[in-house]
Amino acid sequence: MTPAARTQAAIDLLDAVIEAARSGGAAADTVAQRFFAARRYAGSKDRRAIRGLVYEAIRSFGERPASGRAAMVALARGRPELADCFDGSGYGPAPIQADEPEAEAALAPAWLIDAFATSELDTNELAALLERAPVDVRVNRLKADRAAVQAEIGGEPLAFATDALRLATDAPVEPLLAWREGRIEVQDAGSQIVGSLAGAEPGMRVVDLCAGGGGKTLSLAAAMENRGWIVASDTDRARLSRLPERAARAGVTVAETRLLDPKREAEGLADLHGRADVVLVDAPCSATGTWRRNPEARWRLTPERLTRFAEVQSRLLDVAAELVRPGGALTYVVCSLLDAEGRDQVAAFLNRHLGWSVAPIEAAVGRPHGDGRRLTPAHDGTDGFFVARLVRA
Numbered sequence: 001m002t003p004a005a006r007t008q009a010a011i012d013l014l015d016a017v018i019e020a021a022r023s024g025g026a027a028a029d030t031v032a033q034r035f036f037a038a039r040r041y042a043g044s045k046d047r048r049a050i051r052g053l054v055y056e057a058i059r060s061f062g063e064r065p066a067s068g069r070a071a072m073v074a075l076a077r078g079r080p081e082l083a084d085c086f087d088g089s090g091y092g093p094a095p096i097q098a099d100e101p102e103a104e105a106a107l108a109p110a111w112l113i114d115a116f117a118t119s120e121l122d123t124n125e126l127a128a129l130l131e132r133a134p135v136d137v138r139v140n141r142l143k144a145d146r147a148a149v150q151a152e153i154g155g156e157p158l159a160f161a162t163d164a165l166r167l168a169t170d171a172p173v174e175p176l177l178a179w180r181e182g183r184i185e186v187q188d189a190g191s192q193i194v195g196s197l198a199g200a201e202p203g204m205r206v207v208d209l210c211a212g213g214g215g216k217t218l219s220l221a222a223a224m225e226n227r228g229w230i231v232a233s234d235t236d237r238a239r240l241s242r243l244p245e246r247a248a249r250a251g252v253t254v255a256e257t258r259l260l261d262p263k264r265e266a267e268g269l270a271d272l273h274g275r276a277d278v279v280l281v282d283a284p285c286s287a288t289g290t291w292r293r294n295p296e297a298r299w300r301l302t303p304e305r306l307t308r309f310a311e312v313q314s315r316l317l318d319v320a321a322e323l324v325r326p327g328g329a330l331t332y333v334v335c336s337l338l339d340a341e342g343r344d345q346v347a348a349f350l351n352r353h354l355g356w357s358v359a360p361i362e363a364a365v366g367r368p369h370g371d372g373r374r375l376t377p378a379h380d381g382t383d384g385f386f387v388a389r390l391v392r393a
């Protein structure tokens with residue numbers, strides 16, 4: 001493909017990403033996969049170049065642009081080699097007009113910049129959320145140790161996360177023998193840390209209430225040395241259905257999946273009421289802490305969606321509280337840096353539930369925030385998380 005044809009393809013792909021973000025459709029990565037599947041003529045260099053332009057645009061514009069062209073025209077300002085591609089030739093985009101509408105550079109939509117400021121995050125923190133993230137893997141202690149895996153696949157051991165190896169951005173993991181044999185899992189180091197703070201130990205009865213595809217379930221099982229019982233529940237059948245295969249690969253035998261009905265979660269877990277040693281609530285959230293990996297997520301979020309997340313989070317905290325045995329612990333995690341989903345949720349929980357207290361968190365990363373701890377890309381080099389530990393009297 002010519003550079004002009006790649007630019008037009010980037011405009012078309014951006015249009016599809018913008019539409020998916022507007023209508024609640026698939027994530028940008030999935031949109032891109034479908035886009036290239038329908039364009040087999042695009043070789044690997046073409047795909048890399050097109051993807052590069054699209055993600056550069058996504059990172060550059062905080063508000064959802066009106067169109068892919070408005071984004072690409074703005075990107076072309078001050079970039080003569082890109083502006084030259086708007087040549088109207090064959091497969092290239094039409095020449096740029098003097099008065100053409102352009103997307104405006106910004107870190108995030110204005111309302112979100114305000115929400116971050118209220119949540120005590122400055123623009124440096126916000127900018128770091130839009131950098132490209134490394135690939136972190138968790139070495140599965142059930143099958144391997146970190147030094148041996150490092151000798152095999154390389155990577156940098158992280159001092160603050162005992163099982164983590166950090167690989168380069170975009171490092172392919174699934175072709176590695178270590179991944180196929182279940183000795184490593186892709187998991188951000190911050191996610192590894194917040195999962196470990198749940199305090200799961202061998203022999204315990206643990207509920208991973210929002211288990212999804214099981215990223216944290218597998219790390220809980222490793223911390224439990226594969227002894228005890230984990231109920232990994234979720235309301236999303238497709239996500240949960242990925243867990244058994246991952247567990248088998250990782251050699252995890254103590255995790256049982258349980259599909260819950262939305263709003264009837266407590267009924268689905270009735271046998272565990274007051275019996276769990278540890279409950280982890282890795283709650284559904286706006287995922288503002290993972291923009292390094294999904295920067296177009298900020299084109300999807302609205303104040304209304306944020307309110308809906310907060311409502312679900314508070315309900316799930318109440319469901320989780322019923323499951324914990326006296327003396328047991330509830331760990332609340334969100335991969336969001338907005339206080340409405342983190343600090344404020346925990347404060348409201350403590351107001352609603354007498355007989356619960358906050359457990360101090362010892363961790364080599366993050367900073368205290370409200371009744372919990374916050375990890376951020378700028379300060380910790382991880383995805384952004386809020387985590388709090390609550391103990392039942």
Ligand SMILES: C[S@@+](CC[C@H](N)C(=O)[O-])C[C@H]1O[C@@H](n2cnc3c(N)ncnc32)[C@H](O)[C@@H]1O
Pocket residue numbers: 209210211212213214215216217233234235236239260262263265282283284285312316335
């Ligand atoms: C942050 S993700 C969990 C990620 C997962 N723990 C991991 O480490 O891979 C949040 C999960 O909450 C689930 N969820 C949403 N509403 C729920 C509900 N009412 N009850 C339980 N899980 C729910 C979503 O389907 C999603 O899988």
